[in-house]
Amino acid sequence: MTHFPILRLRRLRYNPRIRDMVRETYIHKNDLIYPLFVCPGNGVKKEVKSMPGVYQMSVDVLVEECKEVRDLGIPAVILFGIPEHKDEMGSEAYDPHGIVQRAIRAIKKEVKDLVIITDVCMCEYTSHGHCGLLKGDEILNDETLEVLAKEAITHVEAGADIVAPSDMMDGRVAAIRKALDSKSYTKTPIMSYAVKYASGYYGPFRDAAESAPAFGDRRSHQMDIANGDEAMREAKSDIDEGADIIMVKPAGPYLDIIRRVKTEFQMPTAAYQVSGEYSMIKAAGKLGWIDEERIMMESLISIKRAGADLILTYFAKDVAKILV
């Protein structure tokens, strides 16, 4: 082992070109997945109050947005739906003519070369805002698996390329894989929200998707924020059930978990930089307290350096513009 004065780590830092040469981590456009919110109506583009630069869009506006996303070189979007009607059963989630299903068909018709991922969960569609079917105050596990599988099938029938279950019910990856295979959709990948914490960072998303629970919280299915070993068990069970890509969510506050999952399983690993992570950077940037663009890049490079192959981020378009 060499030591100072032979060893001088600053030698590679004086010249900016040399710094470029020894840089280890890069963000590439192919790493990016852009979340989009689709709502009923025509010509609707409504900014989400707590998420500057993020909009609820009707299908017609969404199609144009998807063209722009594709033209920026971003390979994929993930769709969230705000339905016309919510009910106890969340029935629009698995309606073949539901908001997301219509959006997928419209995008597929007009935008080539864009991967459509769909979020598979019930909370945007249920009147109570919970991620599954209820009996009293309890979120039923096994009964929910059936509706999630139905939801996933209607997404794929409409043209979705990848389905992404975010509900955190036990056994949902197996249930969805089995349902897809029974309809001969054996080639459609599942990107599972394998390690999803019960996080306060989802606050602004619930404005965007209008999906806040009417009572209680999500702690009976999402993970305790204090647990790391349990994250390994969650990831393993989803891989065993057939997940093709596994996700850790949130991203920035859970870099240790991203690294552990990547090292342990060597799977294609996605990380979701969630609404609260985005909104905090935006807010501090607006106040002039931080350099927004610099912190945006730093947050994303850190997620990549931790081990993420893919990043779901509301900054995707802003980053892609810089990378042009």
Ligand code: PBG
């Ligand atoms: C649906 C879902 C949520 C997010 C993604 N899918 C909300 C939640 O679990 O409450 C959060 C995304 C974000 O905060 O940006 N289950």
Ligand code: ZN
């Ligand atoms: Zn949910």
